[in-house]
Amino acid sequence: MTEFAQTREGIEVPSPPKFDSVDDERQHRKQRLAAALRLFSQCGFDEGVAGHITARDPEKTDHFWVNPFGMHFSMIKASDLILVNHEGEIVEGNRPVNRAAFVIHSQVHAARPDVVAAAHAHSLYGKALSSLKLGLDPLTQDACAFYNDHAVFDDFTGVVAELEEGRRIGVALGQNKAVVLANHGLLTVGHTVDSAAWWFITMERSSQAQLIAMAAGDPKPLDAATAKLTYDQVGLEYAGWFQFQPLYQRIVASQPDLLD
Numbered sequence: 001m002t003e004f005a006q007t008r009e010g011i012e013v014p015s016p017p018k019f020d021s022v023d024d025e026r027q028h029r030k031q032r033l034a035a036a037l038r039l040f041s042q043c044g045f046d047e048g049v050a051g052h053i054t055a056r057d058p059e060k061t062d063h064f065w066v067n068p069f070g071m072h073f074s075m076i077k078a079s080d081l082i083l084v085n086h087e088g089e090i091v092e093g094n095r096p097v098n099r100a101a102f103v104i105h106s107q108v109h110a111a112r113p114d115v116v117a118a119a120h121a122h123s124l125y126g127k128a129l130s131s132l133k134l135g136l137d138p139l140t141q142d143a144c145a146f147y148n149d150h151a152v153f154d155d156f157t158g159v160v161a162e163l164e165e166g167r168r169i170g171v172a173l174g175q176n177k178a179v180v181l182a183n184h185g186l187l188t189v190g191h192t193v194d195s196a197a198w199w200f201i202t203m204e205r206s207s208q209a210q211l212i213a214m215a216a217g218d219p220k221p222l223d224a225a226t227a228k229l230t231y232d233q234v235g236l237e238y239a240g241w242f243q244f245q246p247l248y249q250r251i252v253a254s255q256p257d258l259l260d
Contacts, residue, residue: 016192016241022059029055029116029193030065030078034258035251036197036244040121041073042251043201051121052101055193056109062086064109066102068095077260086110107166108173108189115189117196125208126186133182136206138227139219143206145199145235147227150178177240178203194248195240202243 019025033055045051051073054064065081067073082093086106090097101120108118129136133154136146153172169187173179177199178188186203190196213219222230233239252259 014242014245016194016238019058025058027078029058030081031259032193032197032248033065033067033081033117034076034078035248036119036193037067037073037076038251038255038258039197039201039247040119043123043204045121045123045200045204046073047122049098052098052105053117053119053121053193053197054101054105054109055117056115057083060085060091061113062110063091064105066097066105068093069098069101071095077258079260103163103166104169104187105166107163107170108187111167111170111173112175112189114191115196116191117193118187118189119196119200120181120185120187121200122185123200123204123207125211126180126204127184128211129207130180130182130184130186133180134210135180136203136210137219138222138230139213140206140209141230141234142202143210144222144227144230145202145239146178146206147231147235149231149235150176150180150203152180152182154182177235190240191237192241194244195237198240198244198247201247 033053036053049070052066054066057063063083063085065083067076068080068082071080082095082097083091084097084102085091088102104120105118109115133152135150135152136143138144138147151172151174153169180186186200188196188199188203190199
């Protein structure tokens with residue numbers, strides 16, 4: 001893997017890495033995925049055995065890496081991840097995979113070939129917002145990252161166990177970076193594991209802020225022009241990747257075993 005940065009007037013601007021081999025890229029995605037899962041644990045997004053983050057394999061693009069079913073997010077290492085194909089077959093690994101993880105993520109990855117990673121968890125405020133069948137309003141700078149870039153899937157039919165349900169979620173997501181799954185929770189996607197994980201973290205916090213504002217009074221959203229301007233500043237793919245970097249640095253410094 002070759003890390004590189006653009007230099008402008010002596011200032012190094014961090015950029016996503018380029019890779020010398022597909023093996024390097026695969027290991028990078030797996031390490032970022034393990035870090036994202038541990039960060040989700042620290043954020044309190046773990047709910048029993050629910051929740052999953054996936055990363056498309058860089059070589060076998062109809063395969064994805066996912067957390068083992070029933071293993072706590074806080075314990076997962078890169079070497080624990082399971083490789084699954086779009087038929088639901090485990091290709092690498094010796095632990096089970098959450099059926100809902102396969103059903104949702106296989107269809108999202110199939111519908112969005114541009115997407116490298118997808119994140120879904122049963123986070124508290126995402127669940128609360130989803131029960132109202134609402135999306136995020138542009139109430140804050142952070143929420144503007146989702147302005148005209150998320151959808152609401154408002155047809156909950158129970159635990160997602162059938163491919164058709166996953167397909168409908170993929171259709172509802174469309175070309176957006178996120179979807180609110182009614183009576184269920186949030187799902188985000190990105191062109192990197194980093195951005196998909198960051199979008200989920202900040203979407204959960206923006207859901208919390210909106211619910212607090214709604215409980216306190218009558219929130220006043222930003223006007224469309226300001227919301228779009230702010231989206232262009234905080235809602236593009238690079239911004240999502242970059243926002244994740246300090247979190248990655250912190251979790252690796254405190255829990256370096258996740259890289260194994």
